[in-house]
Amino acid sequence: MTQSGKSLRLSGMTIGLGINSVDYYKKTAYGPTYETDISDAQVKKQGKAIANQVIKRLRQRRSLKNIPIIIALYKQASDDSLVGGNFFAYSMNDDGETKVAKWDKINQKNYVFPLQSDKKGPSQNDADSFDNFKSEIQGFFPNLSGVTAQAQYTDGSLSGMNISITTQFYSQTEIISFTQYIQNAAQRYLPANAPIDITVSSTEGIQSFLSRKQNEKKFSAHIFNSY
Template structure:
């Protein structure tokens, strides 16, 4: 998405790895210092993406991606947490001036302790102690579900900034006994926000103690986890920025983001009825001309009530290469006619055998890119 990609096809180019399809070595030096340190990077294919660091010929993976507290995440939440944090980071760390590195300061074992409950044997746990209660309204729920670190380096390779995403539960799912029934503790928006901000300051103070982070700019975003039955990921609802060695965030910025699945079902209200109607027209049109479709759905992302990206998934029963080629071309034509303009658009066409073709349009572009995946 222009500001926020959160979907499966878009995440094939997750973060900056799209640049790795043609990895190139680039040397960067800090012109304002005498440093001669050189970095090998992935290179980048667009100005909106970061170059990533390659160390000793290998890309360093994240120490914290996918880590959760006691309950499991949906794949949507894992991707939305990191893509949203990447978008937030670009405001503080421009892609033209900084190089991206997966989080390396917060180690896996350390992050696991932070995500766990506080106890006599785990004094650094950010989630509250177990009060021994099992009733939904009496127990202490798990507020924090995920934590993610992203690092931002200056051109000479110095760690200059960091972003931390805290995934907060709006519902804490739990069992009263092993393999027993699942119960829910619902967490109010006010309590989720209060707990998130308190935890953010604790995390900030701890990160300031790490090597190279005493004066670095640190961004912390608060993310609302989606519920287990959701077909889309959660959203960020607030973020704060700490500079010049401060150990608390005193000023928070509210964010208004929403995700929605098309077509709208049941009693759910559309965020924007015109967008929902446009998708319905697109869906009906392609189903009329190509009836052998198993399903047509979309995931929409809204910023401040305005559609900022759309990811469409089309499941087909086609097996002929020529059918797929014709259908892909028709999809591009129908998308241009019916779907909203001036937003990034990703359309994946798949069968039970896997992805068959792709149609995409970049933000601000009037033309579509198409590709049919052949068997040769």
């Protein structure tokens, strides 16, 4: 939006289109659910076809005829996926264009750490760093319920990591002590030069949150009060 006198004027738009990677269907109304994988080639083909329909319809609206429109294509993950989907292409459409002229590739993939034995990630060093971090905090606090991470890679390099830690701690003293320990272990073991968020929670909710922005060395921490 841009200011025009006392009013606002739409100056651009971004649209994300989610494309299924698995087709779920029933043969009878109350029967079992079947699934069929949709190939990457078909996902791309359908996504680009839908994008052309969308931009054509948008341009029919007077307020959208002459603004730049960005369309991004997102591949939906299967229902049982732990990592979610990923964007795989985008297009910048200048004023008045009613059809996508050019697509740019987005090389983005998500992984869950620790990796399953039959899975291979883009960086063994990152996987090992997380495993060492996990072993360190579980060795000191063995009654943790779980330590997992979702890592995102762009063009083969780590672009972000979200770590979830589930505890069985309920006293404020335990939470403070554990958060301080995580802070030190994270700075020691986790990959450098990438933004990382760590959420510590229990069945009662979020207990603490730690974060480090890209190119920063230290993690900041916030402990939520319990009542």
